[in-house]
Amino acid sequence: MIDPFGRSIDYLRVSVTDRCDFRCVYCMAEDMSFLPKAELLSLEELERVCAAFIRLGVKKLRLTGGEPLVRKGVMGLVEKLGARLGQGLEELTLTTNGSQLAAQAAGLKAAGVRRINISLDTLNAEKFAEITRWGRLPQVLEGIEAAKAAGLSVKINMVALKGVNEDEISSMLAWCGAQKFDLCLIETMPMGEVVHRAETHLPLDGVRRRLGAEWTLTPSRHATGGPARYWDVAETGGRVGFITPLSNHFCDDCNRVRLTCTGTLYMCLGQEDAADLRAPLRASADDAGLEKAIVAAIGRKPKGHDFDITRPAVARHMSLTGG
Numbered sequence: 256m257i258d259p260f261g262r263s264i265d266y267l268r269v270s271v272t273d274r275c276d277f278r279c280v281y282c283m284a285e286d287m288s289f290l291p292k293a294e295l296l297s298l299e300e301l302e303r304v305c306a307a308f309i310r311l312g313v314k315k316l317r318l319t320g321g322e323p324l325v326r327k328g329v330m331g332l333v334e335k336l337g338a339r340l341g342q343g344l345e346e347l348t349l350t351t352n353g354s355q356l357a358a359q360a361a362g363l364k365a366a367g368v369r370r371i372n373i374s375l376d377t378l379n380a381e382k383f384a385e386i387t388r389w390g391r392l393p394q395v396l397e398g399i400e401a402a403k404a405a406g407l408s409v410k411i412n413m414v415a416l417k418g419v420n421e422d423e424i425s426s427m428l429a430w431c432g433a434q435k436f437d438l439c440l441i442e443t444m445p446m447g448e449v450v451h452r453a454e455t456h457l458p459l460d461g462v463r464r465r466l467g468a469e470w471t472l473t474p475s476r477h478a479t480g481g482p483a484r485y486w487d488v489a490e491t492g493g494r495v496g497f498i499t500p501l502s503n504h505f506c507d508d509c510n511r512v513r514l515t516c517t518g519t520l521y522m523c524l525g526q527e528d529a530a531d532l533r534a535p536l537r538a539s540a541d542d543a544g545l546e547k548a549i550v551a552a553i554g555r556k557p558k559g560h561d562f563d564i565t566r567p568a569v570a571r572h573m574s575l576t577g578g
């Protein structure tokens with residue numbers, strides 16, 4: 256699938272639920288209301304939509320949310336999608352807060368998942384509780400341990416927050432290096448109303464310069480098909496990636512679109528335009544109408560976002576579209 260700007264779209268992110276067991280301050284409001292369960296696509300329907308995307312050329316699928324591992328029965332979906340690896344699908348991955356990994360990591364590996372992203376903004380238990388509101392660090396560290404023990408390759412996602420965890424970025428890099436995890440730093444994005452987002456926004460170009468004074472960083476050839484730009488870290492043998500949607504956006508080589516748990520397809524994280532795939536999906540057991548709707552949506556993928564950290568670019572929170 257080629258969009259109007261000549262970009263090949265081969266990566267689908269699927270938010271399997273908008274619900275979560277955490278309430279991270281930059282992601283959600285404390286009193287979030289969630290979608291009525293009746294509006295959700297069933298897991299079978301999600302699989303059908305994914306299968307249509309794979310037939311149309313999607314090679315990489317990432318399950319996300321909300322917290323993907325809190326959706327009841329999600330492992331069945333992972334297994335079904337895993338069975339499509341090697342048949343058009345080249346990679347199946349997941350982004351998780353890690354809270355359920357102690358129980359699920361081995362199952363993910365058995366289903367064909369090889370790499371996962373785990374969000375971890377701090378190694379300080381008190382700060383972790385403040386940032387996630389409802390999360391507890393020991394549970395997540397146990398989940399990370401389980402992922403490692405299961406043989407999953409782990410990348411840690413850390414949202415860089417001014418005055419909150421910016422003093423921990425270097426020590427997180429050292430910890431990830433020792434664990435053999437890549438680290439990916441993320442700038443906050445203005446999605447949905449939350450408190451204090453603009454005040455804690457930390458541009459990553461300055462962070463990279465400061466890290467460069469402490470660590471030997473050289474541009475890496477490593478690319479994951481996502482938006483991060485990577486640097487090799489000589490001292491650890493690992494890598495650090497930077498996702499900089501605001502200070503240096505990455506729209507020119509965007510290769511992805513995002514499906515919500517209600518079957519809405521967003522062609523850009525930072526724009527409101529969307530396509531309803533639920534209606535064509537439910538209109539017929541044959542997928543011709545669904546495929547037509549997907550191709551039409553890709554045909555109007557916007558050039559990029561125009562994020563401004565002082566106001567939400569879109570009303571929906573990141574947890575709906577999936578990070």
Ligand code: SAM
Nearest residue numbers: 282320321322350351352374412443444573578
């Ligand atoms: N619950 C899972 C997790 O936390 O990894 C998956 C969904 S979460 C929305 C995906 C990623 O988006 C996480 O790494 C999270 O830190 C990041 N994220 C959430 N809201 C964000 C925002 N407003 N700006 C930048 N990153 C955000």
Ligand code: SF4
Nearest residue numbers: 275277279282321352
């Ligand atoms: Fe939940 Fe992930 Fe959002 Fe945190 S970032 S509230 S873990 S969806």
